[in-house]
Amino acid sequence: MATLTDVWKVVPAPRHDDVKGQLQQDEIPLAVLEPDLDTDLNYAANLVVLTDRRLLAKSAGNWQSWALADGLVLAVCERGGVGLLDLTNTEARLAHWRFTAAQSAPAHRLVQCWQESRSNEVNPAETSAAVCPSCGGELDPATGSCPACLSATAPRSLATLLRLVKFAKLRMKLIIVGFLLTVASTAAGLVPPYLMMPLLDDVLIPKQNGQAVEYSQVFWYLGGLLAAALMAWVLDWRRSYVLARMAEQVSADLRGRTYAHLQKLSVEFFGDKRTGDLMSRVSTDTDRICNFLSSQLVNFGSDILMIIMTAIVLFTIDPLLALATLVPFPFIAWVVYVARKRLFRGYRLAGVAWADMHSVLADTIPGIRVVKAFAQEDREVERFDTSNNRVVSINDRVNRVWSLFTPTVTLLTTAGLLVVWAYASYRVFDHVITVGVLTAFLAYVSRFYARMESMMYIFSSTQRAAASAQRIFEILDRVPSVPDPVKPQPLIKPKGDIALRGVRFKYGTREVLHGIDLSIKSGEMIGLVGPSGAGKSTLINLICRFYDVAAGSIMVDGKDIRSFCVNDYRQHIGIVLQEPFLFYGTIADNIAYGKPGATREEIVAAARAARAHEFILRLPDGYDSLVGERGQTLSGGERQRISIARALLIDPRILILDEATSSVDTETEREIQAALETLIQGRTTIAIAHRLSTLRRANRLVVLEHGEVAEIGSHEELLKKNGTYARLHQAQIDMVQGHFV
Secondary structure, eight states: OOOHHHHGGGSOGGGHHHHHTTOOTTOOEEEEEOOOBOTTSOBOOOEEEEESSEEEEEETTEEEEEEOOTTOEEEEEEETTEEEEEEEOSSSEEEEEEEEGGGHHHHHHHHHHHHHHHTTOOOHHHHTTOOOTTOOOOOOTTTSSOHHHHHHHGGGHHHHHHTTHHHHGGGHHHHHHHHHHHHHHHHHHHHHHHHHHHIIIIIIHHHHTTOOOOTHHHHHHHHHHHHHHHHHHHHHHHHHHHHHHHHHHHHHHHHHHHHHHHHHSOHHHHHTOOHHHHHHIIIIIHHHHHHIIIIIHHHHHHHHHHHHHHHHHHHHHOHHHHHHTTTTHHHHHHHHHHHHHHHHHHHHHHHHHHHHHHHHHHHHTTTHHHHHHTTOHHHHHHHHHHHHHHHHHHHHHHHHHHHHHHHHHHHHHHHHHHHHHHHHHHHHHTTSSOHHHHHHHHHHHHHHHHHHHHHHHHHHHHHHHHHHHHHHHHHHTOOOSSOOOSSOBOOSSOOOOEEEEEEEEEETTEEEEEEEEEEEOTTOEEEEEOSTTSSHHHHHHHHTTSSOOSEEEEEETTEEGGGBOHHHHHTTEEEEOSSOOOOSEEHHHHHTTTOTTOOHHHHHHHHHHTTOHHHHHTSTTGGGOEEOGGGTTSOHHHHHHHHHHHHHHTOOSEEEEESTTTTSOHHHHHHHHHHHHHHTTTSEEEEEOSSGGGGTTOSEEEEEETTEEEEEEOHHHHHHHTSHHHHHHHHHHHHHHHHHO
16 A cells, blocks of 8 residues: 555655645645756746646646546657657647656656556556656667566556457447357357266166166257257357457458558658558558457457356356366466566567568668669668567567466366366265266366366467557557647638748757748749758748747738648648659559549649650550559659649649759759749749759749848849858859869
8 A cells, every 4th residue: 555655756855845735635646747848948847747636737837737537648759859748638739848858757657657547557656666668777689679668568458458449339239249149159069068967877877777768868968969069150150250350340440540540640750750660550460459359359258258157057066066176276367467467578579570670671672772773682681680580589588488378377277177086086986976967067177177278378369469559559649749720710712922920940959940030922932042951841841831830930821820720721732842752553643642533634734734744645554554663663854744743733822842853854854844834823832942043933032041041032132142142053153164174
């Protein structure tokens, strides 16, 4: 039992009086975080306290509180040495706090305690000593993961699996039918041993002792045994099919929900994630859950029912003898308790190792040309072997535990069967039970122990499925860092006026934009110029709302873009990137990607305007020609013109050109420039280009340097200023002249 002194250990001593003044009677603090940054990433002294009733927070001297209601989500994420603790509900972000790496451990401990308290599993004294995923403890040399952190999550494996219930609710009809079939098939399976008692005691043994018995009675009992077996077979077949179908549908729901949530997450989430890891979670982990639901869980349910119903029959036949069958139970429970934690940790590590191996495949297969160009095949094979061997090493640890676990359970059940044999034989000798009762009892006991052993096999699958479910819920629990507003403003036909007011942005603790002020009129073309690292791409990302500004605002038609629904806003933005991305499919499908319902006439018109129609017709199947993965079957210029056609088709009011001609030759650049001239007509255009010649149609050039606006003006005006732009222009002239020397 935790004492009051133990409970208050979670609160730093200097904060005791401050926290006590906010607590209600008998309210207990469970975890504390001291966020040491404000919203502008300046150092500050804030406080967040989780109690058994509320979440309390003190910022800028003011206290706020939120009751622990359903729908609240508390999540933590870290990037670039800065962490973010987010409190949200189903509609909006309620509050957030930022902290440095020094507060990482308390932040994760707070979230872990939050999750445990929501499951009614929290112990305040134990929670204060919990270890977070970034505890800084010694890492496992084979996996690079923290054993203490993975161990700390093991007790919540059941709670993780229970979260799958909300997906199963959608398939409740199949679940009910499957449950009824399971009860019926289990009951049918209990009939044969019960018929063995009268067959032995009333027919076979009397006949052996010379009594007159009609042989036809044997056929009646055998007919009953056959009918029961056939009934059990039919019911079991139907049950397996119904529950397997349910599991497939639940798995599909989970897979679809995970993928849909990935699409909703902000670009920031994908910045530090590996493609192979995310693919592994959506495919492999959901497949393991499906296998668990369709096979192991079905068998587990059948085993539980068989054990319960068999126990009832055993106690009906002979209560004292039935009690003898329970002798191995305490020992089996102890073995399960010891193995459970190790298996969950092992499967969690195995999931990480599998994801790493998938990541190697996701890196090397799309980049096979680079691998071969630099003759690094052997290196990549070695890298894959390293990941593969790590999988083998981790699975070997799990197999060592499992290989000892299953024979131990078998040994204990065999010992229990011997106890039953000994006690039952004594009762036969004492004339308490008959041989028929003994035979039926042993048949039931054998089934009882067999189902118990079978039930133990699901133990491994449960831990594996729990580890997979946890990896999936790590995605589903993430909240977009670019959220939709609670009450979005309508955005139907924007004019395209853009205004940036005091825009600041930070990557971690490094500020890259320092108060940008800029106004862009509707239909105007702005060229962004500056050296690498000046903040051009960051500014574009903020205008597209891939990220939100750290300070200041970006206005479109006089309204903050954060007041619009993200999807509604981006539908009015067309983007042409330096490296255009094409999907595997036809040319027509790629052009119509932003407008799936476009007609063939609209697609051809967009391709003509993008100067792509002629080369498309030269392809074997024209617009129905298949494009290889990422458009590798086309040249860079052809891919770029298709991306321009894709932007043209959606008719955007705001157009973003990010180095659209930097990676093509001069002749191709002319073709793309001609296509761009059509594209920019009547649209607000923001173009980034290192080749200053590509910005000759811009109304104004905005020169960025060190995250600030250094100069604004036309080409001629900026040359006269003899500043940053003039220096960049002269550098390009010198480079071109040197190229032809």
